[in-house]
Amino acid sequence: MGNSIVMNQTKQVEAFLQQTVQAIAGYLNEITLTGLLNEQENGDKAYYELLLSNLRRLVVYCEEGLEACRIVLNDEPFRKAAAEKTLYRIYHSCITEFFAPKNDVWYEDSRSAYTGRNSIKFRQTPPPSLKALVASLESSFQAMREELEFYETDYRTKMLQSK
Template sequence: MGNSMVKLQTEQTADFLKTVVFGLSKHLNSVTTDSMLEEEPGDRLFYEELLSNFRRLTVFCEEGLEACSIITQTEPFRKAAAEKILYRVYHQCIEEFFQPKHDVWYEDSRSAYTGKNAIKFRQPVPLSVKQLVAELESQFQQTREELEYYETDYRTKMMQSR
């Protein structure tokens, strides 16, 4: 892929990450475990793990955003470095969204056929959490499709260099 296409993809990924960081940060800054329990009585430990996943995802997305911003502003543009960053964003951000560390939600692969949201929570969650994840899901899905190429391409290059 040419430099201009990789640079454009890196800029688009930065825009995506900016939106994600804003949405997650806004939610995290306005919610506590206690407020979630008031909104939807449930398992405190589950809610703590849910918030932990959101914080972890926010950190990964902030790091990816910073890396994308730096690489797009560097002259001359370093295509190989940008591809490595896109690969890292795919694994640290996209995969973390669809397969979170604490396993508080999962991706229902059959949902692609039904047109419904793919993210299913292991336990009931407050409506605010459902809305947040639903808003982010379509953006993550689109970005995953766009970055799958870099995941495959980067892995192939790494295997060939051995």
């Protein structure tokens, strides 16, 4: 791929990560465990703690990816190899973490993608505000996954060829 294509993808990912960080950090800054428990009658405190923990982990990965994109984009001259490596890492940390988070508090039902419905399914009933947040993020994560899947195979191929 040409430098301009990779640079444009890096800019696109930077914008996606900026929006994602704002949405998740904004939510985490406003919500409390007590607030979540008040949203849902008979809410499971331990499950809600895991949900919040996964959101915190995801926002950290996204912040790190955002910083990496900014560093790559500010480098003169633009280093295509560094950008591709950054996009590969973002795919594996941010995108993978969204669709398959640690502790399996939610999961992706791949069959739902074919029906046009949200594919994220929760293991237990989540608080409505958290469910709405995840639903609002899902389509942009889906689009980024499709955009960055190329780096999954391309980067691995390059690493195997260099050995």
